[in-house]
Amino acid sequence: MTSGPNLEEITRRGVQEIISHEQFVRMLGEGKPLRLKMGFDPSRPDIHLGHVVGLRKLRQLQQLGHQVILIVGDWTAQIGDPSGQTVTRPALTHEEVITNAESYQRQFFKVVDRDRTQVVWQSEWFGKFTLADVIGLTGRFTVAQFLERDDFAKRFQEHRPIAITEFLYPLLQAYDSVAVESDVEFGGTDQMFNLLVGRELQGMMGQRPQQCFLMPMLVGTDGAQKMSKSLGNYVALEEPPEDMYGKIMSLPDELIGPYFEYLTDVPMEELAELERSNGEINPIEFKKRLALDITAQFHDLAAANAAQAHFENVVQRRGLPEDIPEFTEPSLAGSQGEQGRRLSNIIYDAGLASSVSEAKRLINQGAIELIDAATGDARRLTRDDRTDALDMQDRAVLKRGNRRFVRLVK
């Protein structure tokens, strides 16, 4: 346990708070492998960059010889995340849970070292729980304590519903810490309450309380709210390289710094330098470097370079991408009655609009271009004509907005 990132880097960079920092540093000094707890809910198997901030911490600590305990929350998944809008979701089948758990791990181990990870299921201990155990567990805490939690407090105050099972969620998560005898638990700052309940419960049950490692919330691609799947402002790990690169390029400039800090290994001194040169160099250059770095982490360098080339070609120079999905347009074969097909129908059928009405709106707004396959000439289509008036060639490309293309083929 010698090589690896330095202590300062591990405990400060991309970390919001460690409760307690001092005790954690002391634990590291004990020279024994620590048990690092990380749980996930198999009803939501998608990992995005927001989760990666914490996963990188796990990996760094693994490099120092510590052990990750990954808990599959097959019981907590049935309760649902206490986020207010969650209406009771249908319970997942056993098969779905297994599929989701596999999919989660496939992504998880893109960052975390599999060899130093132990995967356990909540049902290993909750499967044997009795009502007496549940009562015993709930009896250790009070409603007042749980209303301390920000989310509960808010909803209570605003007279919005709080399901009783939602109170169970932190309790189960806390008991996990006891079950796996965790030394440190990881989560975003929004998880603070749950992690602290675990810390407290361990103390009550005669274990050494875990340390809580809290990561900052990564702001999403909208530049306003924390990255989350339900807000649609996320970059998924399983995103194709081009999309991943593109989404990072669309980030507001202010996020370049935090993303470099939380999601890359670019040294802090270098980041400070980037900061200083701000104003002299077009920020797009920094952002490209960021997009390349992150894309390469989850794919590989070749794929990242290709994604960058794609970006430069399609977005910056407004060229045509290499791979354009093809759509077999029947009227090109000349078998569509006397007048041919309407443009709006073609756009809809080719998947460039979600309804014919939307396709018409796009046409009216000048969002549709037809690009000749041979010459590359683009023509803006602003009338919802029939194909006989359109002069459409085989292999012509239909373009919607700036970056959605479909090639029309016979």
Place this chain on the structure above:
RNA sequence: GGAGGGGUGGGUGAGUGGUUAAAGCCACCAGACUGUAAAUCUGGCGUCCGGAAGGGCUUCGCAGGUUCGAAUCCUGCCCCCUCCA
């Protein structure tokens, strides 16, 4: 157990019998500008037919009913919230 309030389009939230496919705001889409950033301006934002003008159909928790006409009135049901006990 009792009394009261409420469920509207992706979100918020107006609207209490026709002028309402349903205000405003947010989100989103498109155009201009541009660095696929931000800001700004413009247009759009249920669906189907029509080149267009325009027309049809579907939508206000669910199911019925009253009416020429219902998001708006009536009945039943489901769900949420508050207060009292």
